[in-house]
Amino acid sequence: MFWELAGVPAVAVRRGTRVESVHHVAACVASADGTIVEKIGTIETPVFLRSSAKPFIAAAAVRAGVLEAFGFGDRELAVMCASHNGEPGHTEVVAAMLERIGARVDDLRCGVQTPAYEPAAAALAARGEAPTQLNHNCSGKHAGILAFAKLLGAPFEGYLEPSHPAQREILALCERVSDDTFDGDKLAVDGCGIPVYATTLRNAAMSFARFASLEHLDDDDAAALARVAAAMANEPWYVAGTGRFDTDLMRATHGRVVGKAGAEAVHCDALLDAGLGVALKVLDGTRRAAPPATIALLDRLRALEPDARAALEPHVRVAVRNVAGRVVGDVAALDGWLPQEIALDV
Amino acid sequence: MFWELAGVPAVAVRRGTRVESVHHVAACVASADGTIVEKIGTIETPVFLRSSAKPFIAAAAVRAGVLEAFGFGDRELAVMCASHNGEPGHTEVVAAMLERIGARVDDLRCGVQTPAYEPAAAALAARGEAPTQLNHNCSGKHAGILAFAKLLGAPFEGYLEPSHPAQREILALCERVSDDTFDGDKLAVDGCGIPVYATTLRNAAMSFARFASLEHLDDDDAAALARVAAAMANEPWYVAGTGRFDTDLMRATHGRVVGKAGAEAVHCDALLDAGLGVALKVLDGTRRAAPPATIALLDRLRALEPDARAALEPHVRVAVRNVAGRVVGDVAALDGWLPQEIALDV
Numbered sequence: 001m002f003w004e005l006a007g008v009p010a011v012a013v014r015r016g017t018r019v020e021s022v023h024h025v026a027a028c029v030a031s032a033d034g035t036i037v038e039k040i041g042t043i044e045t046p047v048f049l050r051s052s053a054k055p056f057i058a059a060a061a062v063r064a065g066v067l068e069a070f071g072f073g074d075r076e077l078a079v080m081c082a083s084h085n086g087e088p089g090h091t092e093v094v095a096a097m098l099e100r101i102g103a104r105v106d107d108l109r110c111g112v113q114t115p116a117y118e119p120a121a122a123a124l125a126a127r128g129e130a131p132t133q134l135n136h137n138c139s140g141k142h143a144g145i146l147a148f149a150k151l152l153g154a155p156f157e158g159y160l161e162p163s164h165p166a167q168r169e170i171l172a173l174c175e176r177v178s179d180d181t182f183d184g185d186k187l188a189v190d191g192c193g194i195p196v197y198a199t200t201l202r203n204a205a206m207s208f209a210r211f212a213s214l215e216h217l218d219d220d221d222a223a224a225l226a227r228v229a230a231a232m233a234n235e236p237w238y239v240a241g242t243g244r245f246d247t248d249l250m251r252a253t254h255g256r257v258v259g260k261a262g263a264e265a266v267h268c269d270a271l272l273d274a275g276l277g278v279a280l281k282v283l284d285g286t287r288r289a290a291p292p293a294t295i296a297l298l299d300r301l302r303a304l305e306p307d308a309r310a311a312l313e314p315h316v317r318v319a320v321r322n323v324a325g326r327v328v329g330d331v332a333a334l335d336g337w338l339p340q341e342i343a344l345d346v
Numbered sequence: 347m348f349w350e351l352a353g354v355p356a357v358a359v360r361r362g363t364r365v366e367s368v369h370h371v372a373a374c375v376a377s378a379d380g381t382i383v384e385k386i387g388t389i390e391t392p393v394f395l396r397s398s399a400k401p402f403i404a405a406a407a408v409r410a411g412v413l414e415a416f417g418f419g420d421r422e423l424a425v426m427c428a429s430h431n432g433e434p435g436h437t438e439v440v441a442a443m444l445e446r447i448g449a450r451v452d453d454l455r456c457g458v459q460t461p462a463y464e465p466a467a468a469a470l471a472a473r474g475e476a477p478t479q480l481n482h483n484c485s486g487k488h489a490g491i492l493a494f495a496k497l498l499g500a501p502f503e504g505y506l507e508p509s510h511p512a513q514r515e516i517l518a519l520c521e522r523v524s525d526d527t528f529d530g531d532k533l534a535v536d537g538c539g540i541p542v543y544a545t546t547l548r549n550a551a552m553s554f555a556r557f558a559s560l561e562h563l564d565d566d567d568a569a570a571l572a573r574v575a576a577a578m579a580n581e582p583w584y585v586a587g588t589g590r591f592d593t594d595l596m597r598a599t600h601g602r603v604v605g606k607a608g609a610e611a612v613h614c615d616a617l618l619d620a621g622l623g624v625a626l627k628v629l630d631g632t633r634r635a636a637p638p639a640t641i642a643l644l645d646r647l648r649a650l651e652p653d654a655r656a657a658l659e660p661h662v663r664v665a666v667r668n669v670a671g672r673v674v675g676d677v678a679a680l681d682g683w684l685p686q687e688i689a690l691d692v
Contacts, residue, residue: 005351005370013610013631016534018544020394021610021631024351048366111669125471136669188362189674198364264359264367284630285359285367323457323482328535 005041010296010337011282011289013320015329023289027280027297029342030205032215034179037276038342039202040297046186046198047281050262051083053174053197054141055211055228060173061148061166063224069151070100077231078238079140083261085241086115086135093238094134097143107146107156110136110192117241138192140238145170145194160193167195176221178207191263201279204268208277211258212270229270232258245291245315252311257303265290271303288331291315296333300342351387356642356683357628357635359666361675369635373626373643375688376551378561380525383622384688385548386643392532392544393627396608397429399520399543400487401557401574406519407494407512409570415497416446423577424584425486429607431587432461432481439584440480443489453492453502456482456538463587484538486584491516491540506539513541522567524553537609547625550614554623557604558616575616578604591637591661598657603649611636617649634677637661642679646688 009022026041036043058080066072072080075093084090098105113136115121124131133139142159148166149159158164162171171182174197180186182197190196199207209215211229214222232239233255240246240261249259249269259269265282267290278297282289295316298304304312320329355368372387382389404426412418418426421439430436444451459482461467470477479485488505494512495505504510508517517528520543526532528543536542545553555561557575560568578585579601586592586607595605595615605615611628613636624643628635641662644650650658666675 015394015542016531018392018394018531018534021629023630046364048361048364109670113669125476128474130471185362185364188364189668189672191668191674193668193670193672196361283367284369284632284635286630286632289630322535322537322539323459324455324539326535326539328537 005283008337009334010293011331012334013288013329013331015320020329023286023293024283025280025289025293025337026201026283027278027293028201028205029276029278029297029301030202030209031276032206032209032213034202034206036202038339040338041283043201046200047204047266047279048188048196048198048262048264049204049268050190050196050264050266051138052204052260052262052266052268052279054081054083055225055232055258055260056174056177056207057141057170058144059221059224059228060170061144062227063173063220064148064151064169066144066147066151067227070097070147072097072100072147074231074234075238077228078235080144081228081232081260082140082239083137084140084238085117085120085244086113086131086137087117087120087241090140090238090241091134094139094143097140097147101143101147101150103143103146103150103156105133108133108136108139108142109160110138110142113137117243136192138194141194142192160195162187162195171195171197173221177210177217177225178203201281204279205277208268208270208279209275210277212272212277213275215275229255229258229272245294248312248315252308253304257298259294261287261290267291267294269294269298271301274301274303276301288318292318292331292333296338300338351629354683355680356639357677358680359634359675359677361666366675369632369639370629371626371635371639371683372547372629373624373639374547374551375622375624375643375647376548376555377622378552378555378559380548380552382548384685386684387629389547392546393550393612393625394534394542394544394608394610395550395614396536396542396610396612397484398550398606398608398612398614398625400427400429401571401578401604401606402520402523402553403487403516404490405567405570405574406516407490408573409519409566410494410497410515412490412493412497413573416443416493418443418446418493420577420580421584423574424581426490427574427578427606428486428585429483430486430584431463431466431590432459432477432483433463433466433587436486436584436587437480440485440489443486443493447489447493447496449489449492449496449502451479454479454482454485454488455506456484456488459483463589482538484540487540488538506541508533508541517541517543519567523556523563524549547627550625551623554614554616554625555621556623558618558623559621561621575601575604575618591640594658594661598654599650603644605640607633607636613637613640615640615644617647620647620649622647634664638664638677638679642684646684
């Protein structure tokens with residue numbers, strides 16, 4: 001029922017030089033046919049993918065033709081896959097999408113969220129403006145689903161229900177890429193109101209391997225996922241934003257690693273060169289541990305060129321600062337939690 | 347070096363009915379002479395007590411006479427022990443303390459923090475006001491240390507340094523109550539800039555047993571800690587604030603359990619009736635797991651009367667809501683992580 005724990009903690013939070021808190025991580029690396037390349041901890045427990053599923057959600061809309069129907073390009077598609085910072089660049093794209101769809105901000109059902117990017121939140125406050133639904137990190141995904149609904153001739157109302165025609169298409173694609181069925185307690189509600197599904201880390205890694213390799217997919221899913229990967233690689237800032245790990249990862253690897261974080265510290269990555277997928281879960285759900293653990297795993301998989309690895313340094317050992325800005329500790333992966341060798345010849 | 351993990355997770359976070367994330371907890375229950383009543387997980391690894399040490403920090407100032415020198419009563423003393431919400435009632439008391447001390451808000455070195463209580467933050471923003479250092483959850487502690495500095499004839503400047511006369515007195519009291527020495531990597535810097543110390547959960551539990559029983563203390567420390575406990579019990583809102591677990595715990599138990607949370611998910615409690623101390627650490631540092639785990643442990647210790655237990659229900663199974671306010675999951679302690687019987691006859 002629960003995850004067993006790997007033998008050693010994966011990530012340590014230090015204050016001064018002493019470990020203050022520790023995080024355990026489970027992870028799987030798989031190929032598109034479901035072969036397990038590596039497993040760390042329990043990988044057969046279903047995990048809610050949360051926002052890590054956004055590329056598949058977007059792909060369902062792409063497959064149906066929303067890009068052509070509404071003239072959306074890479075930026076719009078990237079923001080459909082985003083857990084964005086709510087920065088002005090993000091909200092402007094979403095607002096323009098709504099206009100093309102013929103929808104109003106009020107048609108969104110994600111709720112209002114303060115921009116995740118602190119300077120954007122401060123700028124709003126300084127102008128005496130309240131955040132809106134556009135600032136919600138999922139607003140692009142929601143706008144994409146409204147577009148999908150419009151294309152299908154379905155009402156905006158009820159677009160969060162699993163029975164809505166758009167959600168039915170979305171969940172069907174997610175089931176196809178993950179070889180899984182989402183019913184019972186494997187289907188729940190995300191923070192933004194959308195249906196979320198749980199699948200094992202093995203199946204999640206396989207899904208991302210299919211996203212990377214475009215193998216074991218029907219032609220339409222493959223074509224849609226290829227466009228999603230290209231959009232995320234071409235416009236990584238729109239997938240997350242300033243200072244964010246996913247943006248920096250896709251920039252540093254020139255889109256050879258397409259990564260997507262999910263709430264409760266899920267991280268999934270498509271390794272385009274190797275055609276592999278990675279799915280990782282910090283068992284306690286703490287976001288801070290996911291980037292250092294992901295980089296350690298990508299390092300071991302030799303998925304990062306030296307220049308990419310160097311560019312990601314701020315996410316390898318994350319400074320912990322006190323309110324005055326002084327560095328008082330750090331968050332970093334620990335030696336020993338990963339297997340010494342990971343076989344890449346699958 | 348690191349904590350070993352207890353055999354089973356202590357707290358589960360569910361989405362729908364499925365477990366999404368899990369938290370492991372280490373804990374110790376001890377008496378004032380250091381006898382271990384119960385241990386869960388590793389209790390010999392030093393843990394930074396963070397804000398759980400505030401009652402001892404305040405006691406050092408009380409022992410020196412700050413209450414008499416500045417005419418401080420229970421509210422001022424409670425806010426000196428507080429990780430408060432930054433609500434108007436909290437900031438007003440701290441502002442008045444600074445006036446009596448002859449200090450300015452600018453003399454504080456805690457830094458500016460948005461009020462932890464969302465409606466207080468929203469009210470500030472609606473008035474177009476920026477948060478100040480008074481809103482920082484530690485502002486009362488910092489004001490208390492400024493008062494202590496003034497009383498000692500020491501400068502405000504440098505009051506955060508371990509070598510400052512006030513900090514030397516504070517750390518000396520903390521060493522006495524915990525039978526420990528804070529040097530090397532057991533001394534670090536807290537989020538608000540103040541020195542923080544690490545001691546084992548065993549010694550932390552013993553410290554809180556001394557706080558509860560006033561035994562194994564010199565007369566002056568005992569007298570000071572008695573006043574601290576009374577102030578926290580009499581004015582629990584000033585120790586945390588609206589909706590907060592510590593406030594609700596002290597209210598529900600009529601001050602028979604004096605509890606104090608610390609950052610990175612430490613929770614320590616003085617059980618006045620039993621003369622015992624509890625020290626608990628969620629190993630991954632996630633705050634959400636500390637209240638349900640604390641209540642489960644207090645339950646097992648028979649430290650909660652039925653009416654207190656009923657009043658604490660919102661902290662037993664904490665609802666997880668999506669942005670729209672719909673309950674989509676919960677956070678609750680799991681059966682099986684606590685020993686079946688805890689001996690109270692020590």
